Amino acid sequence: MIDRLDVQRYIEESFPDCTVKSRMALPYRNSRIYHLDLCREQSRERIVVKISRNYQPRQVAAEYAHLSRFYQAQKQESISSPRPLLVDEEKGILAMSHVPGVNLAYMLHEIRPVSLDALNRALDLSAAALAQYHRIFCHDGRRGIQIDRGAPEEDINRQLLTSRSIIPECNLQTMVTPFFDFTPWNIIIDDPEKKMMLYLIDFPRSDYVCTPHLDLARFLFSLELIKQFPPARFLKINRWNVEASFDRFLCGYCRKMKMQPNRHDLDLIALARQAYIRRACDLGRKGRCGWQPKIELAYLRAFSRPWLDQNGGSAQWPRPGWPDKA
Structure with missing residues (x-):
């Protein structure tokens, strides 16, 4: 295993004109x-x-x-x-x-509280970033869904196979390389109250091709996950709402993509979100995952069982009242 000293030596060899x-x-x-x-x-x-x-x-x-x-x-x-x-x-x-700033999750967890206006601007910028990523990593119309068989992602793979029959009815049919882990933990925000700057980190490592619904669902899942942890659950710090925040994010994304989602799009996002919740319970796919995921899953099983079982909380997105076209 490479340790801190090994890394320093490696970088010194790679940049011989520098002191590391x-x-x-x-x-x-x-x-x-x-x-x-x-x-x-x-x-x-x-x-x-x-x-x-x-x-x-x-x-x-x-x-x-x-x-x-x-x-x-x-x-x-x-x-x-x-x-x-x-x-x-x-x-x-x-x-x-290195990029400056803090991840968006800290702001949403209220660890690094910012104004509600700054939170909304961060959501808007996140939507623009995902749209830009999808424009850069889009595929031509002849490309179909591609699953990375080497990735330990049974729940996601099964959901993608199921989605093939729904995609023809959707408006969001562009095939993209999904970011796969588009979450507030991988969005770095710098100078949130002034000239906001966003940096994306942790780019995809797998070989998938699918529609944008997977990344949209991942962001929805991550907003719900943040609400399961102590600041919101026990300290009752709830300045923002999952559904309203995701609605804002989704509308911003669709404006950038110049596309209106229909009911089938919303249903496909909801199905992918359910797959991500099932995925969160599967430690086996992580290999030697260490203590953090085990503690996290034990916490969720103790305090967020209805959410994990998908029979309560925010599990019914899209909520009643959404029009046939968002």
Whole structure:
């Protein structure tokens, strides 16, 4: 296993004209993140090195390729990503520039509270970012659904196979490479109260092609998940509402894509959301997942059983009252 010193040595060899200083190492659920400084004479640049857990070389290469393509294609001033620096798929190493800010989940959890206006602008910018990502990673109309058989995603694969019969009735029929984990944890917001800037991180590592419904459902699922945790559940900090926030996000996305969702689109998002809830209960797909997912699932089983069982809470989205066309 590569440790902090190994990472520093690797970066020193990769950037021989720089002095490398290690700042910190942060363990996350699916990866270990190392922050380092590259020092050249009077300049200093902070970089991030990501080493994925249970990685496969092709997945590391895919993440770097998706990051690079998005970074190079992105022209909107308020949306970007880290700048890709290098990849070593055999060692599971991906290096990129550091981006400032905090993830949107902190703002929604109220860990880093901001004004409601800033939250709404962050949702609007997130919708624009997903639309931009889908425009960059869209496929021609002849491409059908493609499932990555090497990914341990039985619930998602089953849902995608089921969706084939519904897609012809939908308005959102564009085939895209899904971001797959488009959640507030992977959206970094900088300067939320002034000139807001958004950075996307953790680009996809799998080889899927499907309609946008999967990413839209993932964002809905993540909003609901945030509401299951202590700030909202026990401290009753509820300045924002899941359904209204997702409605705003979905409408913003559809405006950017110049497409109106119909009832079949909404139903397909709801079905994908259910698949994501089932997926959250499946620790086996994570391999050696560590303690965090186990504690998280135990917490949800103890305090959010109706939500996990999909018979309460926000489980009935789209709620009654949505028109046939949103």
